[in-house]
Amino acid sequence: MKYYSADLLIPVDQAPIEQGYVAIDDFGVVHSVGKADSLSSVDVKHLPGLLMPGLVNAHCHLELSHLVGRVDTGTGLLPFLKKVVTLRDIELEEILHQVKVNDQYMYDRGIVAVGDISNAPHTYQTKEESSIQYYTFVEMFDFLQPTMTETTIAQYQEVYNLLSQTKKNQYSYVPHAPYTVTEDLFNQINKLNGGRGTVSVHNQETPPENELFEYGTGGFHDFYAQFGFTIDQNIVRNSTAIHYLIEQMDPNCKTLFVHNTLTTAEDLKAAMEWNSQTYWATCPNANLYIENRLPDYQVFLDNDAKVCIGTDSLTSNWQLDIWEEVKTIKRYKSYVDFNEIISWATINGAEALGLQDSLGTLSLGKAPGLVHVDMKFDSMNALQLEGTTARRVC
């Protein structure tokens, strides 16, 4: 048994404990939590600053790790997507190498579970060998072209089938975004998943996305024209993009909406009424990288929405580090309570991925991992996160 104490222990399932300790066995299982001064005659390792459970990255594209620094910041989503599409062909060896490097990087930064998008099988070997738990989302899109739906399904069933040869991780089929998936493809995805597991979808990341579904106009027409596609006018719903998603997706699956930069209270309420198991992944650094904006978190707080945190990919972020996302939220939206953000970064992500029985809190019997942030601690009200780094203890 090992005993760790810190100036502030954040168990997440109970209030933070100043000068708290946690006892963890050789299998990583939590045996006790409490005030450090209640311990006597045991060897306690004191770590200055914070201790908390392992972090959960609810939205990542590990397979794009080789594209770090290749796409300009601040262009908006449509130019960003165009650039990413043209960048995808890179030597396989380099792709596989960067996948491995960044899996290790996430591990070192205290990430214990990842909801990871796959359009290709490049990450599977690394995920199988990793100490991180991955939930792989095999992501489909047919660019709203009914003529492409069947070939899309065949292509991604192959990617999915390769996953079923791996042993330890969970996976599902998921749609990419409202603006890239036909009704037929949504139906097929629903059938393939059979109402089980978690399904993720990119949601309301850029103003033209809402405009397309509300009025049938906007930047997506030009975007698709560059690839020789036109968009059928049947797509218009006279309501925002998320309404198209909840009309098409299966409410029996846990649903992880990703980005939600433009999601309003009305959007949120409609989705939460549609499905009682909705989760809302925010990727603040990616939102700043691509569109220079952040979601209105007050809307999510007001409606008790389950927010979790993702890094998105290294095409749209400087690092795959959930603690950096926590710092960004605190820097730009300091009205969000610190303990609330930590529950976003831990238990909410674990729940979204169905891993709440073992991860997300320092609860007795769980093996959630332990993360240390070395920082000066005076009081809960005067936390200085800038310049700090999260590191895995175990």
Ligand SMILES: [Zn+2]
């Ligand atoms: Zn993404």
